[in-house]
Amino acid sequence: MLKNFSNVTQRLRRLSSQELDVSGTFQSFLIDLLDEGKLTLDVTRVSVWLFDDLDKPSELINVANTDWQGDELPVQLPALTYENFPAYFSAINSGQSIDANDAAADPRTSEFQECYLTPNHIMTMLDTVIFKNGIPHGVVCCEGNNGVRTWHKDEIAFAEMIADCCSRRLLVKELWQLQLQLTDMAFKDPLTGLSNRRFLMDNAKREISRHARFDHPFSMMMLDIDHFKKINDNHGHETGDLVLKSFAEICVNTLRLEDCMCRLGGEEFIVLLPNTPVNSAMVIAERLRQEIEQSVISTPSGEITITSSFGVAEVNTNLPFGHSLKAVDHAVYQAKAAGRNCVIPAQ
Incomplete structure (x- = not known):
């Protein structure tokens, strides 16, 4: 009792x-x-x-x-x-x-x-x-x-x-x-498991504020898979989805733990590179470009190799993130015009 x-x-x-x-x-x-x-x-x-x-x-x-x-x-x-x-x-x-x-x-x-x-x-x-x-x-x-x-x-x-x-x-x-x-569900891309555009925009604001406060360099890169439409057209969308998933895994395994990779949409991706000056970001992007080029993706339709075009920019912490996003997008456009499978710095 x-x-x-x-x-x-x-x-x-x-x-x-x-x-x-x-x-x-x-x-x-x-x-x-x-x-x-x-x-x-x-x-x-x-x-x-x-x-x-x-x-x-x-x-x-x-x-x-x-x-x-x-x-x-x-x-x-x-x-x-x-x-x-x-x-x-x-x-x-x-x-x-x-x-x-x-x-x-x-x-x-x-x-x-x-x-x-x-x-x-x-x-x-x-x-x-x-x-x-x-x-x-x-x-x-x-x-x-x-x-x-x-x-x-x-x-x-x-x-x-x-x-x-x-x-x-x-x-x-x-x-x-x-x-x-x-x-x-709200912040992750269900196909690749990467963070999505919504997370990117929220996280970029926080990172810009943090880097501006401590006056640290902050860079980013945009990746666009070359001729991805041909993969869907020739092998089907299921194979295309498998390529996107494999592409994301290759990138995540190559990038640093502190880097944040997001799927912007379709075959476009963004990587935020904290505490990284633009010259170092170019080195990281070139290393990633080579890794993607050398990788072989196994699919039910056979082995597929891909390349990707890169744009790299240092984020201007004094301006809205959209300004840097446009700059790096233009750099990718220049990389495509230059023959694809290359890294171009934003002007």
């Missing part, structure tokens, strides 16, 4: 209201709740197990555990299968809390006796269900090795509050992941 039930629930409410970084592991943003449960219920360990599939669960996967140190996770997360523990899975799917006073004798948990209870000296268990949209999503498992124990209704209620707090945090993490996906 919990002493001062009102006090411990108030402490849990305050704990669950704190802001957390949900970008990490389940362990990192659930462990404070589990530690609170372990301390308040005076048990050996508390852990969270989540179903692998909400519609047709076949496994429970251990995603957080008070036995684990910090954010360090096992190389392979422990898992329970429905095939080996059908009674336990059925009990969880019922949605009812499992108050196994004597875990070895309780039919809902006795399946664990030989493989887990006896080796780890676990004698009592209190498992409460984590719900998602009213459907069991997992379980908070509280285990004790201090003998058989009769779980009081206040202890069961507190453990259920722990499970509800976990449920809310899991929902916040899911919403955060959804937001990341929506952001990717």
Whole structure:
């Protein structure tokens, strides 16, 4: 029985209201709740197990555990299968809390006796269900090795509050992941995986402001795949898409980590080169031009080689980005007029 039930629930409410970084592991943003449960219920360990599939669960996967140190996770997360523990899975799917006073004798948990209870000296268990949209999503498992124990209704209620707090945090993490996906959709080109024009314009403004503030050189290049229309006409648009994806991979693997490559549209691409004077940008562009020229792209239609025309410019941080964009676009036009597959600096 919990002493001062009102006090411990108030402490849990305050704990669950704190802001957390949900970008990490389940362990990192659930462990404070589990530690609170372990301390308040005076048990050996508390852990969270989540179903692998909400519609047709076949496994429970251990995603957080008070036995684990910090954010360090096992190389392979422990898992329970429905095939080996059908009674336990059925009990969880019922949605009812499992108050196994004597875990070895309780039919809902006795399946664990030989493989887990006896080796780890676990004698009592209190498992409460984590719900998602009213459907069991997992379980908070509280285990004790201090003998058989009769779980009081206040202890069961507190453990259920722990499970509800976990449920809310899991929902916040899911919403955060959804937001990341929506952001990717808004700012990434779905074909190549590169950032898109919208991201380019937003990022360019930030980079211009940063480089102007510190008076650092800032350059950019535009790339246009030569005769790309012929690839689509001769081999089809599916092959053309494959060439665009391969082209993007070649460029990203050749450029520096700090460089930002975006798909402007069609077969046109922009690369922002932070902290780079225009003479260095010309060297980078020439190295990339050679890498593209020497690469062979394998497609269902056969091996394809491509070239690209480049325009390079130093970004004028005193003017809107569109001014530099027009300059580098004109340089690409000059590269095309000069016979393609070359690098031309903006005038």
